[in-house]
Amino acid sequence: xxxxxxxxxxxxxxxxxxxxxxxxxxxxxxxxxxxxxxxxxxxxxxxxxxxxxxxxxxxxxxxxxxxxxxxxxxxxxxxxxxxxxxxxxxxxxxxxxxxxxxxxxxxxxxxxxxxxxxxxxxxxxxxxxxxxxxxxxxxxxxxxxxxxxxxxxxxxxxxxxxxxxxxxxxxxxxxxxxxxxxxxxxxxxxxxxxxxxxxxxxxxxxxxxxxxxxxxxxxxxxxxxxxxxxxxxxxxxxxxxxxxxxxxxxxxxxxxxxxxxxxxxxxxxxxxxxxxxxxxxxxxxxxxxxxxxxxxxxxxxxxxxxxxx
Amino acid sequence: xxxxxxxxxxxxxxxxxxxxxxxxxxxxxxxxxxxxxxxxxxxxxxxxxxxxxxxxxxxxxxxxxxxxxxxxxxxxxxxxxxxxxxxxxxxxxxxxxxxxxxxxxxxxxxxxxxxxxxxxxxxxxxxxxxxxxxxxxxxxxxxxxxxxxxxxxxxxxxxxxxxxxxxxxxxxxxxxxxxxxxxxxxxxxxxxxxxxxxxxxxxxxxxxxxxxxxxxxxxxxxxxxxxxxxxxxxxxxxxxxxxx
Numbered sequence: 063x064x065x066x067x068x069x070x071x072x073x074x075x076x077x078x079x080x081x082x083x084x085x086x087x088x089x090x091x092x093x094x095x096x097x098x099x100x101x102x103x104x105x106x107x108x109x110x111x112x113x114x115x116x117x118x119x120x121x122x123x124x125x126x127x128x129x130x131x132x133x134x135x136x137x138x139x140x141x142x143x144x145x146x147x148x149x150x151x152x153x154x155x156x157x158x159x160x161x162x163x164x165x166x167x168x169x170x171x172x173x174x175x176x177x178x179x180x181x182x183x184x185x186x187x188x189x190x191x192x193x194x195x196x197x198x199x200x201x202x203x204x205x206x207x208x209x210x211x212x213x214x215x216x217x218x219x220x221x222x223x224x225x226x227x228x229x230x231x232x233x234x235x236x237x238x239x240x241x242x243x244x245x246x247x248x249x250x251x252x253x254x255x256x257x258x259x260x261x262x263x264x265x266x267x268x269x270x271x272x273x274x275x276x277x278x279x280x281x282x283x284x285x286x287x288x289x290x291x292x293x294x295x296x297x298x299x300x301x302x303x304x305x306x307x308x309x310x311x312x313x314x315x316x317x318x319x320x321x322x323x324x325x326x327x328x329x330x331x332x333x334x335x336x337x338x339x340x341x342x343x344x345x346x347x348x349x350x351x352x353x354x355x356x357x358x359x360x361x362x363x364x365x366x367x368x369x370x371x
Numbered sequence: 372x373x374x375x376x377x378x379x380x381x382x383x384x385x386x387x388x389x390x391x392x393x394x395x396x397x398x399x400x401x402x403x404x405x406x407x408x409x410x411x412x413x414x415x416x417x418x419x420x421x422x423x424x425x426x427x428x429x430x431x432x433x434x435x436x437x438x439x440x441x442x443x444x445x446x447x448x449x450x451x452x453x454x455x456x457x458x459x460x461x462x463x464x465x466x467x468x469x470x471x472x473x474x475x476x477x478x479x480x481x482x483x484x485x486x487x488x489x490x491x492x493x494x495x496x497x498x499x500x501x502x503x504x505x506x507x508x509x510x511x512x513x514x515x516x517x518x519x520x521x522x523x524x525x526x527x528x529x530x531x532x533x534x535x536x537x538x539x540x541x542x543x544x545x546x547x548x549x550x551x552x553x554x555x556x557x558x559x560x561x562x563x564x565x566x567x568x569x570x571x572x573x574x575x576x577x578x579x580x581x582x583x584x585x586x587x588x589x590x591x592x593x594x595x596x597x598x599x600x601x602x603x604x605x606x607x608x609x610x611x612x613x614x615x
Contacts, residue, residue: 242473245470245473246477248463248465248466249463249466249474252463252465253461253463255425255461256457256461256462256463257474258425259423259445259449259457259461260449260478260522260526261446261449261450261477261478262446262474263444
């Protein structure tokens, strides 16, 4: 492989990872935009998502890398797997909001944030105790189709991840910018009290933000499994922290910022693995987190924090 | 009393330990402009919040159009025809003027009615039409107040509650805003407003209430109020000096 091929290859890998981090970062940003709350349970909603996806694919009789699907069956299975996973994690997120976070929403101080940390550990331990700590083989039903671009390889897997991420993020942008509920969500993020006076049911908007954010995290969990061919109870932590960094980098609360931030973190991870050493990737990523927080706390694209009065 | 639109009956509201409204009674009839006068922290804003359902009275009742609304959610009150023009305007700064108007119509069905209401707002405020694609946060204070009033109209309200509509506006804009309020009232919308500028408010209002530390201490027609010695001293003092 020439250097140019290497760069191209890392670009391909980086965009795929970036798509996954972006999906995960969006959940942090949607919830933060409205509640100014960092939802640490989001880490493990993502992890639970990868397990729900694993079980769904299992239910179709897909085990490991032995069964390969093509054409319509493949599209159908993936569609069902994404839908089931996203609805499951969406409902999980809504449940956490409705039954736990709503009760502490008006408590001053860090009660809500600490609650999210507690929930995160509960999810982690429930999965640990029920499935064990070992890594699980994640089904890969995709045929080994790939295209050679010079010395770089573009696999069907990457193309698929890009398409799915593009559709999901396009859908989210449409939802936030064009629909009635999406506009209500932006209004609530900018001025919750005024939004309430427009007749917007703010509780419903908050639940929607949790549903959408958690569903995207679930999709991210499925993509994680497809990309790495494994999952385990501990995957939420590292991916979650990187995605959180992406959200902060883009400007937490800012939807397009989360997408771009995710892409940048993905590219850093891919090139870091190649150019420096995989072990140093997190040093680079979290140095970015610290540098952004210290020197540009509103992120690259500015914060969209509520106007709390 | 057949034309009663809004009624406060022995309303008591508390903020923690503070007794913000003490046995307050208001009656507002269909088609009226009623203004609420009073100094700082007298309960004017609490009155507005009680109407919108942001705070709930500890006792007493709020009736709108013959039905008790004291326990309804804010969204349901807006749906029934009460819209606010909030203190300091409170537009959504990073949304366009058009989107702000859309959000005003949040409780209304989308369709020909929406377009009609939009045209009505544009007719009242040609300036708002010109600025429709601009972010609301980039408008001048006066333009923002026009959007805030337009946004309230988009909810098809029978009652508009205005909290300090003249605050922070240049004298020229204040006059324009009050002309518009009168015009909206002539078109059939009842107005209940809190206003520091008592002189201006009494010039367009039909009736007024005066609040002092949470109690209604005076009420009457706007004409009576303008002649009242206490009002002259407390709220119209500057005007008297200017006129002299």
